[in-house]
Amino acid sequence: MHITVNATPHDIAAETLAAALEELGYANPAIATALNGRFVPKPERATTVLGDGDRLEVLTPMQGG
Template structure:
């Protein structure tokens, strides 16, 4: 299916947000996620179903100053 990840169209096989993060290489990274503009807590990612055309935002914390 085709979704948008951080503004870039991506084709993925995953059907849940958790599986998509793994497929896209973020499985072991601490990130914040939003689906179609709504925050998705990490505990809800495994059950959050993705649909064609969804917009996913993935934000990783930055260190430094």
């Protein structure tokens, strides 16, 4: 399936948001996700089904001073 992650196209085999995050290497538990502009809380990722052409945004925390 073809999706866009943070404005970069990807072809993935995963069917759910949780599986896609694992396939794409997002191991950090402290991330925020939005699918097609809608925030998806962590408990809903395993049941959120992806579709061809979906747009996924993944935000990770940044450290700085």
